[in-house]
Amino acid sequence: MSLRSAFLGILFVTFGLFSTASAHESRPAYMEVTEIAPHRYQIVWRTPLLSGMRLPVALRLPETARNVTEPTLRELSDSLIERRLVELDKGLTGARIEIVGLQATITDALVRVQLLDGTYSTTLVRPSKPWIEIATSRSSLEVAFAYLMHGIEHILLGYDHLLFVLALILIVRRGRVLLITVTAFTIAHSITLSLATLGVVHVPGPPVEATIALSILLLACEIIRSDRGQPSLTAQWPWLVAFSFGLLHGFGFAGALTEIGLPQGDIPLALFAFNVGVEVGQLIFIAAVLGALRLTKWIKFPVFVKRHARLATTYAIGIMAAYWFIERLAGFTA
Structure with a gap:
């Protein structure tokens, strides 16, 4: 030998x-924001379950956000999915969504935003910067980087x-x-x-x-x-x-x-x-x-x-x- x-x-x-x-077990958190009517958004928030325990992170929406429908929860074998419908008087463009607790983990969060005018963004939120500011659009380079990093992290984990x-x-x-x-x-x-x-x-x-x-x-x-x-x-x-x-x-x-x-x-x-x-x-x-x-x-x-x-x-x-x-x-x- x-x-x-x-x-x-x-x-x-x-x-x-x-x-x-x-x-x-080390899957990323995931948020999908879809504008379904002017200033009205469908939010899907998926947090992974690690050894049966929910990842200790939570969404913090802008203060002007109001729930149109109360959040509903669905538990899967590897994650917990929360859905809600919210409304903002001035819309989400330029607003900040925080992921509270992400800075205390080693997990990233992938955020997809689809606006009513057809613009979209895909952003990888990291623990070092646990928030996202909603822009009108994202460049192709930013989309490519987000998915490149997710691919690297997936194979290494x-x-x-x-x-x-x-x-x-x-x-x-x-x-x-x-x-x-x-x-x-x-x-x-x-x-x-x-x-x-x-x-x-x-x-x-x-x-x-x-x-x-x-x-x-x-x-x-x-x-x-x-x-x-x-x-x-x-x-x-x-x-x-x-x-x-x-x-x-x-x-x-x-x-x-x-x-x-x-x-x-x-x-x-x-x-x-x-x-x-x-x-x-x-x-x-x-x-x-x-x-x-x-x-x-x-x-x-x-x-x-x-x-x-x-x-x-x-x-x-x-x-x-x-x-x-x-x-x-x-x-x-x-």
């Missing part, structure tokens, strides 16, 4: 222990997708083959992400999430088979396996994008920016892993760690994937 495998084992066994049981990429790194030993394999995975999930988001193909979310966990478990088993010298389809044709499973993972990415929606008039741009963000986040993760491996040239590990780290890492990936699979399977069969 190489020193690089040792470092990788320590790094990701630790990662596995500290990651949460559910792979997508999507532990199941990252574990799949990590498993690919473990089973592919040569740099050129790894590049081809990751490229195949990228192309595949880009295809299904686009098709699902545009409504061309529809696949229910819960079965997709369960099958994604199963794909990680199967890949962990393939690593064990390869290390034992047994025939392994993934070891022989890693790009083919990565492409096949990538089609499945693309539906998982699409589920996140569908939740926040796409801005009318800028759908191609937003979809492209989100896709690029996912790829940027994936490359950041791969670069971090490969960079950490290079550091092992200057780090000495005990013989026991060097001998068993790769196996321990593989089992940690498999155990986590098996847990997710059972949890998600129980969730949509209950």
Whole structure:
């Protein structure tokens, strides 16, 4: 067992222990504001549930806002949705909406505003600046940046997708083959992400999430088979396996994008920016892993760690994937 495998084992066994049981708990908050009549707005406010608890954030509308209808609440498995109809004498243009409590979290909020005259805006609100001032319109650059950042954050907080990429790194030993394999995975999930988001193909979310966990478990088993010298389809044709499973993972990415929606008039741009963000986040993760491996040239590990780290890492990936699979399977069969 190489020193690089040792470092990788320590790094990701630790990662596995500290990651949460559910792979997508860190979802962004989301607000949609639609002007349905002059100075009258339909507001949809979705806050994620983290381990069954509501994110401690709340909307603070301008003081001149009056409720036309009382807020209604609907609780889903992963979020709480509040709807209300409000009226402002001077409208929302130029007004400020605050997201109280966001500064105390690590969660962003995506805000979409559609005005009666057809203008719209899409803004990513961060904890460092927990408010939005409603403008008459947003530039295409601002829309692209918002969806780019959301794509990056989604992949970096999507532990199941990252574990799949990590498993690919473990089973592919040569740099050129790894590049081809990751490229195949990228192309595949880009295809299904686009098709699902545009409504061309529809696949229910819960079965997709369960099958994604199963794909990680199967890949962990393939690593064990390869290390034992047994025939392994993934070891022989890693790009083919990565492409096949990538089609499945693309539906998982699409589920996140569908939740926040796409801005009318800028759908191609937003979809492209989100896709690029996912790829940027994936490359950041791969670069971090490969960079950490290079550091092992200057780090000495005990013989026991060097001998068993790769196996321990593989089992940690498999155990986590098996847990997710059972949890998600129980969730949509209950």
